[in-house]
Amino acid sequence: MSEPLELFTDVLVLGGGPAATWAALKAAQAGADVVLADKGYCGTSGAAASAGTGIWYVEPDPEAREKAMASREALGGYLADRRWMVRVLDQTYEGVNELATAGRYPFPVVDGRPLRRGVQGPEYMRRMRILVRRAGVRILDHSPATELLTAADGSVAGAAGHRLQTGEPYRVRAAAVVLATGGCAFLSGTLGCHVNTGDGHLMAAELGAELSGMEFSNAYAIAPEFTTLTKTAYYSFATFYREDGSVLEGAGSRRGRSVIARALLREKVYCVLDRADAETRARMRRGQPNFFLTFDRLGIDPFTQRFPITLLLEGTVRGTGGIRVVSEDCATSVPGLYVAGDAATRELICGGFTGGGSHNAAWAIASGTWAGQGAARYAAALGRGANRRPATGAGGAGLRPTGTPGTVAHRDVVAAVQAEVLPYDKNYLRHGDRLAPALAALHGVWREVRAGLHGTGAEAVRTRQAAAMTAHARWMYTAALTRTESRGMHKREDYPDQDPAWRHRLLVGGLDEIWTRPDEVAPVGPEEFAALGSPGLAGASGAYLRAAS
């Protein structure tokens, strides 16, 4: 092993997707020196880069904005906060326009007007990388962080990791850190999400950060069987069939996906996009060319041939749970640690439900912007020399076992976790009788992980991934068992109704011992929002959220 690379900076951004690039860009524009360290290649890694995505981009017209805010509130179980919706819509509008002008993103023009409600991932992220580089950010590609560094006072002081292509360890000492490491899809194979193993959640929890909404972690997407190409939206044009050729009644891409899950437990399910007319077909191909790669290469005509499908877990990539946000600059409860994108809870704008893209894409832009700016302000307030504070590694599971190192292999850990979180009858179709034993099994895996999982160098990246997935699954199922009702995407067969007493967000945290507690900050639905008589967070104290805790 060679000498560690050691860098000093004001703001360290971990991640390389939309939220990370917006955070790095905005921190740099605010005057901070910035290092961005990505697990893969900033520009291709993460859920957005390989997909096409809609963006929650709404013209600043009061009627349109009201409609946009109201559209998914009920689906999300009224756990969102309209004050956040207002500011996310504002910030997204500004950010997307900046992408068009400064970033020169080639948005389509329809009837003489630019259409800015969606982006193609490869083009979007290629341009974000250019913007970030142009702002002077130092990018470390193929440099997964394995742990955060912490100062004596408990604040975050940087991160350490491994450079996969040079084989050298690295440390970045920083005054502030933005976690934009994405959600966790448990290596299910859903498009572009192998880097999304919840590493940031584990690192944050090791410093004492709280999580929120982890019960909203069971999004599943439709893909042709044996493939990775998840694009559920296009299955709005599908009819679903059982193995015997009869129509699978009640199945659908939106409502009715659970019908597909139930059927898949028994038999193969087929579908054909027989509801797309010629014009729709042409638009589908222009809108999402990657959707057709699978079909073109396998010699399938998806419009006339029934083909088998599967459902792939998207976990907290498209679930809404994540690290808790405690202030409007997307700080966490750990001093100096900020969070953005899918690593953060998106309940503030989505409640307990979200589709792909849209709100998530908007949240990445807005939360990335605020986290980057917040981190830059925090670093400036600490002053020069803050990044020279003595700092020690905070990583536990997978790095520093409490027992004999090497008693368990990361592959076995991943397989054991997947066996509890991927099956439809455990995670999707939830019931206490199945969740409880699954959680008990996961606790057992964690004990083995904590005692004996160990790796160094590139192996440490894999042991940490396995540890992160184990922790993630335990937070998910602990929250899922605690919330004894059905709300948002969290549906309990044993508690099929929404219970008004549960209209609050649920916090979870801890590593060896997991705790839960209701969020002290109440959701702000349409009625509460109207009662506030305020257009948003303007005028609210900067500590409005912290004050409540």
Add this chain to the structure above:
Amino acid sequence: MIEIVSRERCIACDRCVEVCPRNVFDRGADGVPVIARQDDCQTCFMCEAYCPADALFVAPLAFPARPGSPLRDEARLAAAGLLGGYRREIGWGRGRTPGAKFAVGPELPATPPPIVTTVTERTEIGEGIGDTISDEVTR
């Protein structure tokens, strides 16, 4: 998963080594990158998008194609126009217009629209190219 680095087409620019988000490639001794960690491939097609020589082919499967699969047959894939196909679709490369400029998808219906196609023969994954893909051969 990534199946082909065409020795004939590769210009040894190492772009795929650089951009693969999963670090699947290693630099080859002779300049042609080698698929060093295929198991890590996430079938995201990004390497193809960035390859300036249309030298890569990612089979649209979540696991390696079987030996002898048509998805590993470079001559067949080239003849079918599938090498460089993704790059062409997204309009990347000299003289092309970015596909993003035309990417206006269909309006998504709130409820499924009526059926407009009547031919619905059934196919299994792989059948269309004369291949057999199933759990037995892949897991």
